[in-house]
Amino acid sequence: MPDKSLNNNAVEYASNQDASMKFLSLGANFNEEIADIDNDLLENAGVKWVRGFVNINRLFLNYTDERGIWGVRSQAITNFQPIIPFINAKNTATENGRKVKLIFSLKLQFKNRNMGVPEPGSKGMDLMMKAIEEFLLAKNLGREIAVLVLGNEPMWETPLEDVADYEYFLNALIDSVGAWKKKNEWDFKTYIGALNRVSEVRQNAIGNKVxxxxxxNNKIDGLDIHMHVDDILEIEDDLKFIREDMGITKSLICTEFSIVRLFNQHSNDLLGEAFTTKFGYPENTRIFQWLNSAMVAAQSGTPISAAEFEYGFKTRDWYPDQWFFDFIKAFKKYDVDIATYRLQSHVRNPLRLLDKNSAMWSVNAPYNGELLGYFENGFPNKNPLVIPEYETVLKVH
Structure with missing residues (x-):
């Protein structure tokens, strides 16, 4: 089980929790990497929810420019093995004996192969509905999940000129899901989303339609959002926009959040003389180059220390200490019911080394084998930037 000792900041956070504030459940997000779910790690981490998604368009539809969507890849749905560890995650017991609950998102990537949104009443629309229904029936996924999210960042994955078709499609999908739930006696909640950066892209037609x-739509239980910020002061912007400006009072969940956009701004910064002297790197080493060295060291079984990793960020004037707690505070203020965060990051083979323009997703994971290697028991080493806050929130909530 995780170390339940709390650092000073965590003790202060725990003692300041107001019993009248909204309860928040925290969970682990795996995105498309659901094949990598490790039940032992889930139990060790103590999470209450697990979230993943699949790309329906890319994996399960036949498409050509000439014919449009012309078929469902039913055999691919039947043989889709990554869904098995995702469903098995439900068998993981939390500390209080309750089972982990599952959130599943349908990634509907209409920009995939320039597919576009199928027109109302078209064969393509019928085939999309058929593929989604078959997928929910396969392994009886619809029975196992607690939440189904229809869509994943549609403002980036849907052509803006297709907004009218997308509105029709989404409402039709909502109706179909309702019918499937009744027919199969499924009891999951239905959310739509997930919307990212809504306060920044207020004029995005797809986002506004969602x-x-x-x-x-009274058949929708709530909205899923993603929050990846570059300024800690902006954490509340999306939530305030949704709750106050848009007047949405339904349930909110947040299945992705991070300060990755802030990390990205500084990936090409010099580590500085104090760091390079202390840890023995060349004078002009930059942050992304140092992280590449960490990946190589982790892969070779001689990872850098947690102390070095922590020093590399927490000594920088731009790094917002305790940012994870800031997210949680905002979630509670604006009545977010569930938040899932990327749990782990594996050593990749072959390594995916960074350059100065790479997105620094690898920094986020609280269990971080990719940058910090592994314990003798096989669990990824803990990320000191995140793990104290992550484990504290799990304990308190």
Whole structure:
């Protein structure tokens, strides 16, 4: 089980929790990496939820430019093995004996192969509905999940010129899901989303349409959001926009959040003389180059220390200490029911080394084998930037 000792900041956080504030459940997000779910690690981490997604368009539809969507890859659905460890995650017991609950998102990537949103009443729309229904029936996924999210960042994955078709499609999918739930006696909640950076892209037609449907369609239980910020002061912006400006009172969940955009701004910064002297790196080493060295060391079984990793960020004037707690505080203020965060990062073979323009997703994971290697028991080493806050929130909530 995780070390339940709390650092000073964590003790202060725990003691300041107001019993009248909204309860928040925390869980582990795996995105498409659901084949990598390790039940032992889930139990060790103590999470209450597990979230993953699949790309329906890319994996399960036949498409050509000439014919459009012309078929469902039913055999691919039947043989889709990554869904098995995802469903098995439900068998993981939390500390209080309750089972982990599952959130599943359908990634509907209409920009995939320039597919576009199928027109109302078209064969392509019928085939998309058929593929989604078959997938929910396969391994009886619809029975196992507690939450189904229809869509994953549609504002980035849907052509803006298809907004009218997308509105029709999403409402039709909502109706179909309702019918499937009744027919198969499924009891999961239905959310739509997930919307990212809504306060920054207020004029995005697809995003606004999702907000409108979330607010007005009584068959929708709530909205899923993603929050990847570059300024710690912006954490509340999306939540305030949704709750106050848009007037959405339904349940909110947040299945992805991080300060990755802030990390990205500084990936090409010099480590500085104090760091390079202390840890023995060349004078002009930059942050992304140092992280590449950490990946190589982790792969070779001689990882850098947690102390070095922590020093590399927490000594920088731009790094917002305790940012994880800031997210949680905002979630509670604006009544977010569930938040899932990327749990782990594996050593990759072959290594995916960074350059100065790479997104620094590898920094985020609280269990971080990719950058910090592994314990003797096989669990990834803990990320000191995240793990104290992560484990504290799990304990308190």
């Amino acid at each position: 907000l409108e449907i979330a607010k007005n």
